[in-house]
Structure formats: C-alpha cells, structure tokens
Amino acid sequence: MxxxxxxxxxxxxxxxxxxxxxxxxxxxxxxxxxxxxxxxxxxxxxxxxxxxxxxxxxxxxxxxxxxxxxxxxxxxxxxxxxxxxxxxxxxxxxxxxxxxxxxxxxxxxxxxxxxxxxxxxxxxxxxxxxxxxxxxxxxxxxxxxxxxxxxxxxxxxxxxxxxxxxxxxxxxxxxxxxxxxxxxxxxxxxxxxxxxxxxxxxxxxxxxxxxxxxxxxxxFSADGVRIVIQGISVHPGFAKGKMVSALKLAAEIIADLPKDELSPETTAGKEGFIHPTEISGGADKAEINFIIRDHNAAKLKEYEAILQRIVENVVARYPGSTYAFDVKEQYRxxxxxxxxxxxxxxxxxxxxxxxxxxxxxxxxxxxxxxxxxxxxxxxxxxxxxxxxxxxxxxxxxxxxxxxxxxxxxxxxxxxxxxxxxx
Structure with a gap:
C-alpha cells in the first residue's frame, strides 16, 4: 500500500x-x-x-x-x-x-x-x-x-x-x-x-x-498527606501556661522539614520530595497539606514515615496537643x-x-x-x-x-x- x-x-x-x-x-x-x-x-x-x-x-x-x-x-x-x-x-x-x-x-x-x-x-x-x-x-x-x-x-x-x-x-x-x-x-x-x-x-x-x-x-508516584493539629485555644489575655497554638505547631513542623534534601527546590531527575502545599487554621486547630513524590512508589512510605516522625516530635514538645495523619493515594x-x-x-x-x-x-x-x-x-x-x-x-x-x-x-x-x- x-x-x-x-x-x-x-x-x-x-x-x-x-x-x-x-x-x-x-x-x-x-x-x-x-x-x-x-x-x-x-x-x-x-x-x-x-x-x-x-x-x-x-x-x-x-x-x-x-x-x-x-x-x-x-x-x-x-x-x-x-x-x-x-x-x-x-x-x-x-x-x-x-x-x-x-x-x-x-x-x-x-x-x-x-x-x-x-x-x-x-x-x-x-x-x-x-x-x-x-x-x-x-x-x-x-x-x-x-x-x-x-x-x-x-x-x-x-x-x-x-x-x-x-x-x-x-x-x-x-x-x-x-x-x-x-x-x-x-x-x-x-x-x-x-x-x-x-x-x-x-x-x-x-x-x-x-x-x-x-x-x-x-x-512520579504520588500520595497526598493531610495533617490536622489540635491545640488548646485560650483567650490570649489569659493564655500564659495554658494556650497551645496549633498554628505555631504547624509552623514548627514545616520548619523541621529537611533543608538540603527531599524538597522540590533541592531535587532533580528521579529524586523525590516531601512538599507542603498549604497551611491554614488558628490556635485551636491547624491543617497542613503535603504532596509526597517519587518515581519509586516504595519510597513514598519512607518519606511519609519521615514526615510523621517530625510531626510526632513537635507534638511531643507541647503537652495537650494531638494530631491526625491521613495519607491518600493520588497516582502511581x-x-x-x-x-x-x-x-x-x-x-x-x-x-x-x-x-x-x-x-x-x-x-x-x-x-x-x-x-x-x-x-x-x-x-x-x-x-x-x-x-x-x-x-x-x-x-x-x-x-x-x-x-x-x-x-x-x-x-x-x-x-x-x-x-x-x-
């Protein structure tokens, strides 16, 4: 033909x-x-x-x-x-x-x-x-x-x-x-x-x-992670020794992320990352959303474990605070x-x-x-x-x-x- x-x-x-x-x-x-x-x-x-x-x-x-x-x-x-x-x-x-x-x-x-x-x-x-x-x-x-x-x-x-x-x-x-x-x-x-x-x-x-x-x-293979921090909200005028600001805990979690690796701005090629995409809330409750990425799907669990340890360490420093850690599969x-x-x-x-x-x-x-x-x-x-x-x-x-x-x-x-x- x-x-x-x-x-x-x-x-x-x-x-x-x-x-x-x-x-x-x-x-x-x-x-x-x-x-x-x-x-x-x-x-x-x-x-x-x-x-x-x-x-x-x-x-x-x-x-x-x-x-x-x-x-x-x-x-x-x-x-x-x-x-x-x-x-x-x-x-x-x-x-x-x-x-x-x-x-x-x-x-x-x-x-x-x-x-x-x-x-x-x-x-x-x-x-x-x-x-x-x-x-x-x-x-x-x-x-x-x-x-x-x-x-x-x-x-x-x-x-x-x-x-x-x-x-x-x-x-x-x-x-x-x-x-x-x-x-x-x-x-x-x-x-x-x-x-x-x-x-x-x-x-x-x-x-x-x-x-x-x-x-x-x-x-990439991709997961989303939603972290909800529960703090203790008290009127700021009477908060000494009582308030635990969920928003400040969320900020500490982000500050404790790896600085020289596992972020979009420090990786290339097939290297994966843990990336916060949004933070919202106040003293009583705060939420952080993350995307977790790697070409090797097995590594997603490793990154999620790193992130969860960071959250646990921050929350442990503030008695009375709690957190929820929800992972959702996005694509493979x-x-x-x-x-x-x-x-x-x-x-x-x-x-x-x-x-x-x-x-x-x-x-x-x-x-x-x-x-x-x-x-x-x-x-x-x-x-x-x-x-x-x-x-x-x-x-x-x-x-x-x-x-x-x-x-x-x-x-x-x-x-x-x-x-x-x-």
Missing part, C-alpha cells in the same frame, strides 16, 4: 484554535466539592463539542461531569486497535487564567520578551534554555498578568486540528480513534468520573508534554503498566521520528491523566504539546512546535494502521 505523505500537510488551524481557547477561563478549584470543580470549564468543552460536530464527528458530546467524548470512524478495512487522544481543558489555579490576552512574537531571534501588561515579567533567553531551539519561530505568550494556558490548551488545540485533518484527508488511513477531553486534571481529579467502557479505547496518548520531540512513559508511576505494552511507546517514538524530530524518551517530575488512565486499563504515555514554563506568567509555546504535535498525532494514527497489516 502507498501511504500519503503526512508531512506535506500544511493547512493547519492549530494556532487560531489555540488563541481562541486560551481566552476562555477554565481555571479549576482545588477547594471545590463539585465535579467539575468549576462550571466555567464546560464553556470551553461545549465549544469543542460544537466544533467537532461541525467537522462531521456526529457522536461528539459533553456529559454531566464535563467530559467530552468523540469518535473519528475508521477508514481502513484492517483490524486496528482503537486508540484515544486525550488532553485536559482546565488551567492551573496557581496563576490566574481569567482574561488571557495571547500575543504572538513573530520570527523569534533570541531576544528577551517583555510582556506589555506587566513589564516586570520578562521571559529571558538566558533563563529558558528551550528558547535556543526557537530561532525563526513564532512564540506565543500571555500579556504579563495571567498564565497562557498552553497547559493544556495547546494539547486540546492540537487534537482538535488533527481531528479536522483526519476527517478532511481520507488518504490518511487509520483505525477508529477516540477523543477525550477532561476537566480538573490540574487538581488531580481529571479521570475521577471518566467512563472507559463508553470510551472504548485499547490504548491512549495524552498530549500534555513539553519540548517538541519528547514522549514520556514514566511519572505509569511505567509499571506501559512496560507491559511496549508497542504503545514504540509507535509514539516512530511517529515523532517521522515528523523529522529526534525522539526523546523522558520521565516526568509530575503526573498526567495518563498516570491514572494507565492503571485503569488504558495504557497511556504522554506526548509533547510544545508548551513551556507551565503554571505561571512566563508560559510560552511556539506555533511551529504545535504544528509538529499535530503531525505527530496524525503519524501515530497512521502507524497503528500500518502495523496492523503486518
């Missing part, structure tokens, strides 16, 4: 889609009790459904939980495994995603980029090493007061444009393809209510990675699952190679929806979307890298079909 040269595709719309999507506020809320955590995420999801239907994808729909499901029908007689492409619509609550104003810096030549709405926000060439690969490219940033939303609206736009191209280029042969857009990934709840039976895919790819050419098959290293299905990574790497990039297999100091999807029965590595400096005002992505991500999606679909004939 003679295959269509996918790299000749040039009628991209990914940038136009991306610029449209980032202007819709979809920030998730870690304190909400609803699902999705914010209703505004559905504003983008409803638009995606409409656009998918306009492409001719008739079953595209939004469910009650805020998930978008859609199917691109197969156009081959070969029996091809059903694959899924997945991205999340929400943006991180770490930085505002409201009133995003995307800007295009054309023909980048290595200059520092001063963002106009807050000139103190400068994307410096010397501090963003991946800018060295962007000479001549068109860089998209926010205006200086918000994040951009490339995490993961770049992935959303890339899947959407790939879907359009697959529907309009029947010469690109592929099996049945599923599309899944999730809410609340940024707060660790992205697949809490996904219906994998309805999705009906055998393998998946999240499009949520960073540098062009990378594909990730390994994540998807490599455990992906190693059992090597063809998923092999095809991803081959697709990246066919785009003309040098494939780079990486591990993530974090997690994706694919971490949990893999353990739920959908082996799911993470393919680059092209964004950088996530969760902050210096976030950026290039037009050319997004186009390469679209081509990579097309090649993944094509290679699955091609290899199913062997």
């Amino acid at each position: 003679i295959y269509f040269d996918i790299n000749k595709v040039s009628d991209f719309q990914v940038v136009e889609r991306f610029m449209r999507y980032v202007q819709i506020d979809t920030e998730s809320d870690p304190h909400a009790t609803s699902f999705p955590s914010t209703e505004k995420q559905k504003n983008l999801s409803r638009l995606l459904v409409t656009e998918l239907q306009q492409m001719g994808i008739t079953d595209a729909h939004l469910d009650e939980y805020g998930y978008v499901y859609a199917t691109i029908p197969a156009n081959t007689d070969r029996e091809v495994p059903v694959i899924c492409f997945c991205s999340h619509v929400d943006t991180s609550p770490d930085c505002s995603g409201k009133d995003v104003k995307p800007l295009v810096h054309t023909n980048y030549q290595g200059q520092d980029m001063v963002l106009p709405d807050d000139p103190s926000v400068i994307i410096k060439y010397s501090e963003h090493s991946d800018l060295q690969h962007q000479f001549g490219n068109d860089i998209i940033t926010a205006s200086g007061t918000t994040l951009l939303g490339a995490d993961d609206k770049a992935g959303v736009a890339e899947i959407m444009d790939a879907a359009r191209l697959l529907m309009s280029h029947p010469e690109i042969k592929h099996g049945e393809i599923k599309i899944l857009f999730t809410p609340d990934e940024e707060i660790g709840q992205g697949v809490d209510h996904v219906d994998l039976k309805k999705l009906g895919a055998q393998f998946g790819y999240t499009i949520d990675g960073e540098r062009a050419g990378t594909i990730e098959d390994e994540t 290293n998807m490599k455990e699952v992906l190693d059992q299905h090597p063809e998923v990574m092999e095809i991803g790497l081959e697709a990246i190679k066919r785009v003309g990039l040098t494939p780079e297999r990486r591990s993530i100091r974090g997690g994706t929806d694919g971490s949990r999807l893999s353990f739920m029965g959908l082996p799911c590595p993470n393919v680059f979307a092209g964004g950088h400096a996530f969760h902050g005002k210096m976030e950026w992505v290039s037009k050319q890298d997004m186009e390469k991500a679209v081509l990579t999606i097309l090649h993944i679909a094509s290679v699955w079909e091609e290899r199913s004939g062997k």
